[in-house]
Amino acid sequence: MxxxxxxxxxxxxxxxxxxxxxxxxxxxxxxxxxxxxxxxxxxxxxxxxxxxxxxxxxxxxxxxxxxxxxxxxxxxxxxxxxxxxxxxxxxxxxxxxxxxSPRACTNRVNKVVEQEAWGPVEREEEEEEDWEVLHSRVSDCAEIISGIRSVKILKRVGSSKGMWTRDPRSSKVYIFNGTSGDTLHQFNSVRDFSRSLEVMSSGNVKLPSEWNGLGSAVYNGYLYYIKKEANADVQVVKYDLLRGSVTETAMFPVESQASLYSLNPETVADLAADDEGLWLLYTPSDSEPNISLAKMDAATLDIEQIWDTRCPRENAEAAFVVCGTVYVVYNTRLASRSRIQCVFDVNDIVISEEAPLIYFPRRYGAHASLKYNPEERQLYGWDDGYQIIYRLTMKRKLLV
Known part of the structure; x- marks a missing residue:
């Protein structure tokens, strides 16, 4: 228990x-x-x-x-x-x-009043003598720019700086993309260029040497461009676009580093074509304050005559030639409205009262280049990558 x-x-x-x-x-x-x-x-x-x-x-x-x-x-x-x-x-x-009333710096032989007579203090014999001297310098081209008639923005393609132009003797358009290179782009017409998607979609023309700056010109089937090499003189090259070969070259006595336009320092010389032929805008040296002008033989590239335009390089962005008259376009460092502020007539006919201070319509930045086509009376401008056409209005010179 x-x-x-x-x-x-x-x-x-x-x-x-x-x-x-x-x-x-x-x-x-x-x-x-x-x-x-x-x-x-x-x-x-x-x-x-x-x-x-x-x-x-x-x-x-x-x-x-x-x-x-x-x-x-x-x-x-x-x-x-x-x-x-x-x-x-x-x-x-x-x-x-x-x-x-216009404001422009122009070159003139003597003042002429609106009645086309000389000043009352001069003798009759002096009047006849001066008239003969002045009249002998008058060319067949007798028009100056009076204004910008219309503006057409075609498209925007390529670099911010470049150049485009049309051969006055054909419908072909040529594009220079950038500030140097050995290739240019060719289109059959402005319409073809406007319809293209990009510059590279065109027919490319390969050159035997590089073009430098935005001073090239196309005239009568030939390309005229500036060739600049280190430690060498500046050359003008004439290139046959049909045959694809260089036909002429000419050395030009300018400093290779001297910029023609202070706002576009890449351009050391600028070729221009108008009704009277081929012209070259340049500066002899970097110490020279003004733009110089030379009349060239389009066939041989020989220099026929040289002028000092007395148009300053400072604040210049581009220039072009119409009927033997140089129009220099100015702007500011901070891009504003471009304006034609200096005019020089090689025939000494255009006087201050005839050279209007023309403003371009305000667009995007500043012109890298302006090329005149005498057949169309139009300017082909390149503004911050935009390709623009300016149609000009013209008037006859006072004494012609």
Whole structure:
């Protein structure tokens, strides 16, 4: 009996211990669950607060965006109005410039009054003698520019600087992309060029040497370009575009590093073609402040005559020749409106009253090049990568 009693007592104590153990475990688990519930309640409250703050922020952001949209719309309308006003002011300026007295630096032999007579203090014999001297210098080309008739922006292709031109004796168009290279791009017409997707889609003409600067010219089936090599004189090269060969070269006594236009320092010389033939604009040295002009024989590249135009190189961006008259275009370092500010007539006919200060319509930047076509009476301009055509209006010179 005694062992059985001991076994019963031991079993009872074991059961009592297990009961206390499980009760403690249950209490522990209950406390943990209560702590988790408290934590979940705290998270729920924090989530609700953050959600409320997010909604408030979203509402404020939407209101701010609506305000910005309204401000943008108002600013856009103001800018459109300002653009309309600027265009109107520019048109009024162009009209005023066409009506007011011109300002230009021009070369003239003597003053001539509007009645086409000499000053009253001169003797009759001197009048006849001076008239003969002046009249002998008059060429068959008797027109000067009176204004810009219209502007056509053809497209934008290639580099920010370049040159394009059309042969006066054909419809072909030639593109010089960049400021130097040994390749030019040829198109059959202006229409073909306008429809092309890029410059490289044209027929390329590979030259035997590099052209330098933006002073090339195409005239009567020939390409005339400037070749500049290190430690060598500047050369004018005549290239037959039909046969694909160089026919003539001529050395020109100028400094290879002297820039012709201060705003386009890559150009050391500029070839131009007009009704009277081929011309070369250059500067003898970097210390010379003015632009010089030379009349060239288009066949042999011989220099026939040289003039000092007295048109400064400073702030000049381009120049072109029309009927033996040089028109130099000026701008500012921070590109503004290009303007013809200096005119030089090799025949000494154009006087100050005939040389208007012509402004080009404000476009994108500054002209890298301007090339005149005497058959169309148009300028082919390259402005910050845009190819532009300016149609000119002409008038007869006073004494012709």
């Amino acid at each position: 005694k062992p059985l009693f001991i076994l019963l007592i031991s079993t009872a104590w074991t059961l009592i211990g297990a009961q206390y153990y499980y009760q403690g475990l249950m209490d522990y688990l209950e406390n943990r669950l209560l702590a988790i519930e408290d934590r979940m309640q705290l998270w729920h409250e924090q989530f609700h607060r953050h959600h409320t703050e997010m909604l408030d922020f979203k509402k404020l952001a939407a209101e701010a965006m609506n305000g910005l949209r309204n401000d943008y719309s108002m600013m856009y309308k103001n800018l459109e109005g300002a653009s309309v006003q600027v265009d109107r002011v520019e048109r009024e300026m162009d009209y005023v410039e066409s009506q007011t």
